Amino acid sequence: MLRLIFAVSLTATLLSAASSYKLVKTIPVGGSGGWDYLAADAHHRRLYVSHRTEVDVLNLDTNKLVGKIPDTDGVHGIAIARRLNRGFVSDGLANQVTIFNLKTLATLSTVKTGRDPDAIVYDPFTRRVFTFNGRSQDMTAIDAVSGRAIRTVALGGKPEFAVTDGHGNLYDNLEDKSELIRIDPKTLQIEDRWPLAPCQSPSGLAIDVQHHRLFSVCRNSVMAVVDTDTGKVIAHLPTGPGTDAARFDAARKLAFASNGGNGTLTVIGEQSPNRFSVLENVRTERGARTMALDTKTNRIYLSDARFAPAPAGQRGGHHRHAIVPGTFKLLVVAPQR
Secondary structure (H helix, E strand, C coil): CHHHHHHHHHHHHHHHHHCCEEEEEEEECCCCCCCCCEEEECCCCEEEEEECCEEEEEECCCCCEEEEECCCCCEEEEEEEHHHCEEEEEECCCCEEEEEECCCCCEEEEEECCCCEEEEEEECCCCEEEEEECCCCEEEEEECCCCCEEEEEECCCCEEEEEECCCCCEEEEECCCCEEEEECCCCCCEEEEEECCCCCCEEEEEEECCCCEEEEEECCCEEEEEECCCCCEEEEEECCCCEEEEEEECCCCEEEEEECCCCEEEEEEEEECCEEEEEEEEECCCCCCCEEEECCCCEEEEEECCECCCCCCCCCCHHHCCECCCCCEEEEEEECC
16 A cells, blocks of 8 residues: 555655746747747757748857848748758748758748648658648649659648658648548658547647657637547547647657637646646636647747737627737747756
């Protein structure tokens, strides 16, 4: 009995330590317009932040702006191919990808995609970049070395975020179908379609490669945990309203959901590949719905801004409110122990 009590106590202590997060800093960025994804390059210590028609690039250690990638109209996401010294930006309104040099941030070339390229992922297994195009409901594969488009493939639904396991599997959420698809990044064939019910309108997606688990966050304030081998949903966990992004910290075995609707960050612990629990909901700010994880410091960065009151007669979320010029910023959430 004493051994059991000690084990339970130790587990509770470890979980408590792992789940203690706090909003520790606000970084003013300024400028006008909206945003979407962020991407952290822990190796080069850079944070890439989508911002309307450009990408703001900050140093992860100093929090200082070190440059911009301009002319990325309607920017959504950023993918990093570190060994190729290249980055890739999905320019949603231009229906293209901007390819840039990681060291100099200089634009190297552009390549056409389907309509409204949104999520973008670099797959080291094939050395290809994939854009998931919202309006044309398809995926464009790009050779990351040559910078040339390979093919655009219909997905049978509106894609949201995607991840790769780096071992020959690419996964993507289909928002309007409430399902998850598995794609072979080499053949570009859709190998599986997995329902996520009761998850509705999945958006953000993260992966635990070691334990073969996917984390889909859904608009009905749910995170679905999926077995990548079987496609079976093994857990549903509550998050918060306005959830858009998901991340997984492999070192601390924690999954995160950023909830812009109520200004919280849900922290979910992975006690085992089949056991998950909500550890805490960290206070952030309303509107902070997308995020990036610095795997070196375990810090989380979220984009946000101040919003003007909604026009008379309108109701709803921040997407109906005008962003106050000059208020764009980053929030930094950090582990306390």
